[in-house]
Amino acid sequence: MSETVTPGVVLKTKFVTANQKGFQDYVQYVDREEAKGKGEVHLSVFNLYNDYMDDPDKTSALFTQQSDHLSMEGKSGIKSLFRLAQENNSVMWQDVITFDNEWLRQQGVYDDQSHTLDENRLKQVTRKSMQTMLKKEGLLESAIWSAAIHYNTDNIHIHVATVEPNPTRERGKRKPKTLDAMKSEVVNGLLDRDQERIQINFLIRDHMVHSKKEMSSLEWQNREFKPLFLEVYHQLPNDKTQWQYGYQTLNPIRGKIDDLTTSYLNKFHKEDIKHLHQKLDQEVEVLKHAYGDGEKDKKRYQHYKQNKLDDLYKRMGNAFLQEMKSYDRKQNSKQESHSTSPSHPSIRSMPPGFQLQRSLKRIQRSMDQTYDQFINDLDHQKLEREIERER
Structure with a gap:
């Protein structure tokens, strides 16, 4: 007891x-x-x-x-x-x-x-x-x-x-x-806990989440993230403004986003997570001695640790979703480059006067092509007459 x-x-x-x-x-x-x-x-x-x-x-x-x-x-x-x-x-x-x-x-x-x-x-x-x-x-x-x-x-x-x-x-x-x-x-x-809570927030926001923003999930050394990353990406709603962790439309795939976070933390921040749990447990004890352990008062500190962990997963989830937005832009850019050949840029993107120059060049190419064909035809006819005389 x-x-x-x-x-x-x-x-x-x-x-x-x-x-x-x-x-x-x-x-x-x-x-x-x-x-x-x-x-x-x-x-x-x-x-x-x-x-x-x-x-x-x-x-x-x-x-x-x-x-x-x-x-x-x-x-x-x-x-x-x-x-x-x-x-x-x-x-x-x-x-x-x-x-x-x-x-x-x-x-x-x-x-x-x-x-x-x-x-x-x-x-x-x-x-x-x-x-x-x-x-x-x-x-x-x-x-x-x-x-x-x-x-x-x-x-x-x-x-x-x-x-x-x-x-x-x-x-x-x-x-x-x-x-x-x-x-x-x-x-x-x-309670003078400002420094302790600053350290907790630094560990979550500036250390773990920031380092994720600086890392690509699709690089070869992180290839274990790629399948789940793409699975989540392909299940995201069409409306990209909803690519935020808290949106209800993401409820069906939020668990998979959390799985991405867990995998990332286990690989790159194993010791940091252990340290974070220790500091959060310490804060819970401090709050417990301030408020007491009565059923009503427990509510004041019981969820403190979980709320901080939820904040970590929310921020990390948004970091993954932001990366997916960047990935999506690159995919769309590739599709546009395939549909518009680099040697034949869109007319709307040409500078003023370029269209006239391009038309003149086309006429010149057509005339050059016609002249060449005429010479080739003459040569061909001459060759046929010579063959006929040799018979």
């Missing part, structure tokens, strides 16, 4: 209506003194939002999209907007982003020895996450939010509250894809 993986990031969310206690708790909270104590992390029960509201001494300063640290004037402004939202019967969305402290340590965000936290990085990923949420839910122009980092529990977490001072919607439920995107913004913002 495999060991359960503790996710690096968990997003929990709910919403309350204007007449519920949670809404009023938050309006009262923003008017309190800013929490100053950030004692050591200790065990406590995580009770989502109300527990946070009831104990402000465990939180950092409130921050928003524009401000890292709300002043007293800023708090007053937020309080007024939240009260207006409540009076106008706005929904209040309450989001809690919870972190595994060890995962934060691995990302260089948290120092478990000094209990210090890179608040700036957490605030930045929160802002990206909230911008994504507002955009996907159509709330960019109407909603406001404020948040605080909660320190003194087993797991550092961030609470965010969002309202519409002038509501545009009555429903509080948000789309599952919105919540997935919110979490992904946090994970990707804290």
Whole structure:
């Protein structure tokens, strides 16, 4: 039985209506003194939002999209907007982003020895996450939010509250894809995997696919590709704009195109493919520890490796199809050269005045030919008379 993986990031969310206690708790909270104590992390029960509201001494300063640290004037402004939202019967969305402290340590965000936290990085990923949420839910122009980092529990977490001072919607439920995107913004913002993913893309696009574009499948040293290459070529649709890997009209032969790719990779990039699989497996493990191994969260990383391999086969398939276009042009060019002899070029391709010169030459050849025939006839008659006299 495999060991359960503790996710690096968990997003929990709910919403309350204007007449519920949670809404009023938050309006009262923003008017309190800013929490100053950030004692050591200790065990406590995580009770989502109300527990946070009831104990402000465990939180950092409130921050928003524009401000890292709300002043007293800023708090007053937020309080007024939240009260207006409540009076106008706005929904209040309450989001809690919870972190595994060890995962934060691995990302260089948290120092478990000094209990210090890179608040700036957490605030930045929160802002990206909230911008994504507002955009996907159509709330960019109407909603406001404020948040605080909660320190003194087993797991550092961030609470965010969002309202519409002038509501545009009555429903509080948000789309599952919105919540997935919110979490992904946090994970990707804290994971520093840019260099690893650049290497993966380089291996696929600039190394394997590019080298295929530089190689002919029909050269004598690659003759094992020729039969399948031509088989695919002869089954392609007449419309050459459809000679793209993703076109549905290629569905019946896409498997054969993939077979070409597999044969090519096995011959020329055996070690590269092995290296690619290792790097993709490593990325899957990194994502697994970020999202956890719950059934829902698996979907976030399960297909990462396959999607990258699919991208490789798509790009490689298009490289083969591009080569087939070039081959097709050469075949058509040969047919045209056979139908139009090089010594008798098409009249339409002749330069101006050439047609007249050509006609004069034809007349001259005809006259020369007639004169020669006349002389030949005279000689022939003379020869016959001489033969007759000798008899």
